[in-house]
Amino acid sequence: MSKPLEFDICVIGAGAAGLSIAAGASQLGARTALIEAGEMGGDCLNVGCVPSKALLAAAKAAHSGAEAAKFGITYTKPEVDFAGVMAHVKDVIAGIAPVDSQERFEGLGVTVIREWARFVDKDRVVAGEQEITAKRFVIATGSKPMVPPIEGLADVPFLTNETLFDLQEQPEHLIVMGGGPIGCELSQAFARLGTQVSIVEMASLLPKDDPEAADVVRQSLRKDGVFLHEGAKVTRVSSPVESPFKNGGVTVEVERQDGATEQLQGSHLLVAAGRTPSIQGLDLEKAGVEFHRAGVKVDAGLRTSNRKIYAVGDVAGGPQFTHVASYHASLFIRSFLFRLPARTDYSALPWVTYSDPELAHVGLTEKMADDQGLTVQVLRWPFAENDRAQSERQTAGLLKAITTPKGRILGCTIVGAHAGEAIYPWVLALHKKLSVKDMVGMIAPYPTFGEVTKRATGSYYTPKLFSERTKWLVRLLLKLG
Numbered sequence: 001m002s003k004p005l006e007f008d009i010c011v012i013g014a015g016a017a018g019l020s021i022a023a024g025a026s027q028l029g030a031r032t033a034l035i036e037a038g039e040m041g042g043d044c045l046n047v048g049c050v051p052s053k054a055l056l057a058a059a060k061a062a063h064s065g066a067e068a069a070k071f072g073i074t075y076t077k078p079e080v081d082f083a084g085v086m087a088h089v090k091d092v093i094a095g096i097a098p099v100d101s102q103e104r105f106e107g108l109g110v111t112v113i114r115e116w117a118r119f120v121d122k123d124r125v126v127a128g129e130q131e132i133t134a135k136r137f138v139i140a141t142g143s144k145p146m147v148p149p150i151e152g153l154a155d156v157p158f159l160t161n162e163t164l165f166d167l168q169e170q171p172e173h174l175i176v177m178g179g180g181p182i183g184c185e186l187s188q189a190f191a192r193l194g195t196q197v198s199i200v201e202m203a204s205l206l207p208k209d210d211p212e213a214a215d216v217v218r219q220s221l222r223k224d225g226v227f228l229h230e231g232a233k234v235t236r237v238s239s240p241v242e243s244p245f246k247n248g249g250v251t252v253e254v255e256r257q258d259g260a261t262e263q264l265q266g267s268h269l270l271v272a273a274g275r276t277p278s279i280q281g282l283d284l285e286k287a288g289v290e291f292h293r294a295g296v297k298v299d300a301g302l303r304t305s306n307r308k309i310y311a312v313g314d315v316a317g318g319p320q321f322t323h324v325a326s327y328h329a330s331l332f333i334r335s336f337l338f339r340l341p342a343r344t345d346y347s348a349l350p351w352v353t354y355s356d357p358e359l360a361h362v363g364l365t366e367k368m369a370d371d372q373g374l375t376v377q378v379l380r381w382p383f384a385e386n387d388r389a390q391s392e393r394q395t396a397g398l399l400k401a402i403t404t405p406k407g408r409i410l411g412c413t414i415v416g417a418h419a420g421e422a423i424y425p426w427v428l429a430l431h432k433k434l435s436v437k438d439m440v441g442m443i444a445p446y447p448t449f450g451e452v453t454k455r456a457t458g459s460y461y462t463p464k465l466f467s468e469r470t471k472w473l474v475r476l477l478l479k480l481g
């Protein structure tokens with residue numbers, strides 16, 4: 001073992017969370033080490049957000065011919081060169097990779113160590129043959145696909161987000177276990193590229209989102225030809241004796257909520273059934289760091305049970321998004337480098353599922369408000385009443401905002417074209433604790449999809465504005481001349 005290296009901050013994991021901390025800390029003059037056992041950039045760049053959105057973009061291109069028919073334009077059926085699509089996905093990753101690269105971080109003054117890290121005691125980490133001490137350690141080791149203990153699953157080949165983007169041959173029939181954001185996004189992408197897709201979801205599609213909004217995504221997936229098995233759980237998986245698929249395929253046994261069972265035959269199985277924290281092999285016990293099934297236990301300041309060690313990003317067991325990883329990084333910098341108070345607050349945390357149409361959310365849903373016993377008002381505006389949506393033939397969707405009776409904004413869900421962009425003013429509204437009256441007076445450019453915000457907030461005042469009382473007042477004023 002070589003002489004220990006000493007740092008102010010030692011970050012384990014070079015994903016979205018670890019990279020943001022290392023970049024910020026080194027530029028602020030802290031001696032920073034960054035340890036990464038796998039690819040620089042972690043899940044988001046290599047097997048998560050970036051490849052999934054690149055695949056969705058290719059799928060959108062494949063689908064554009066079908067969409068064009070609405071405008072009186074006919075394309076011949078698209079030919080999908082699957083290897084070409086996957087080369088595009090890899091090319092997008094390669095285009096972004098330099099920003100997350102070892103060279104860039106070394107250029108920023110970070111000591112990058114490409115080894116597996118583990119704790120040896122409360123103050124020391126070993127990475128390969130190198131011992132490291134630091135004023136603070138940050139666990140930013142992310143998460144991995146959760147593979148449920150389902151009979152037969154370990155004995156058949158299956159895909160996860162870690163292997164899917166390496167496919168070179170297009171699956172004939174992809175069975176997707178899990179109808180969360182990963183399941184929905186990837187199912188739509190493969191369906192539009194010409195694969196037959198079946199989703200098996202034991203609850204309902206996108207169960208964390210507003211059901212009315214999730215239903216718009218459900219209808220769109222159905223239109224794309226995706227077979228949906230909701231309220232159906234995968235209970236057994238096996239290799240079929242005989243199969244119509246050239247790779248041998250897979251048999252998936254499904255149990256419905258009423259107890260009925262069914263067998264599905266597919267060429268490939270994608271497991272998208274949730275995530276598990278990457279804590280194996282870190283020897284957290286030796287560092288006195290407590291953890292549970294969801295991840296490393298942290299307080300509101302992201303400190304673990306060892307006050308010198310923080311946990312950030314997916315491994316911290318909270319919401320699992322790249323923007324949360326960056327938010328955690330900023331809180332760590334604030335807390336350790338500036339000694340300022342830093343507490344996680346997810347009340348204005350947005351998320352977007354990049355299906356077509358997109359589903360974007362921030363704050364409370366109607367159900368969350370109901371569960372909290374809050375009396376709320378629901379403001380809604382359908383995309384069908386938006387002129388831009390009509391012109392572009394993208395009328396599926398709605399905006400649904402949740403306010404207090406006095407108009408304070410508590411949450412918003414938008415499902416529809418460009419919902420991920422249209423949610424921005426609502427994120428600001430939640431962040432700044434705004435009311436409907438703060439938003440309603442703004443002039444919205446016409447015709448934009450974003451006008452749904454203006455119309456929904458306007459609807460809060462409609463009953464008062466066109467009431468008998470207001471009419472009486474207007475008549476009175478008119479009499480004055």
Ligand SMILES: Cc1cc2nc3c(=O)[nH]c(=O)nc-3n(C[C@H](O)[C@H](O)[C@H](O)COP(=O)(O)OP(=O)(O)OC[C@H]3O[C@@H](n4cnc5c(N)ncnc54)[C@H](O)[C@@H]3O)c2cc1C
Binds near residue numbers: 044
């Ligand atoms: C298919 C998919 C699509 C997604 N799409 C989106 C999206 O559109 N938008 C969004 O906001 N989020 C999305 N996410 C979630 C997002 O990818 C994660 O929230 C984010 O990557 C978490 O970042 P992280 O830094 O916490 O962890 P990771 O990115 O997982 O990075 C952790 C790193 O730590 C390394 N590591 C682990 N253990 C050790 C060790 N002992 N020693 C050294 N290194 C170690 C790993 O190799 C890894 O590189 C998606 C996820 C998936 C799977």
Ligand SMILES: NC(=O)c1ccc[n+]([C@@H]2O[C@H](COP(=O)([O-])OP(=O)(O)OC[C@H]3O[C@@H](n4cnc5c(N)ncnc54)[C@H](O)[C@@H]3O)[C@@H](O)[C@H]2O)c1
Binds near residue numbers: 150181200201234353
């Ligand atoms: N656009 C985005 O921001 C985006 C995209 C993809 C992933 N992510 C992140 O990654 C996380 C993980 O995504 P995910 O979709 O894997 O997880 P998830 O936990 O959101 O969804 C998994 C789904 O699998 C179902 N399931 C589990 N076991 C099952 C079984 N045996 N049979 C049938 N269904 C089963 C669950 O009911 C659940 O709905 C997300 O929560 C999100 O934080 C974000």
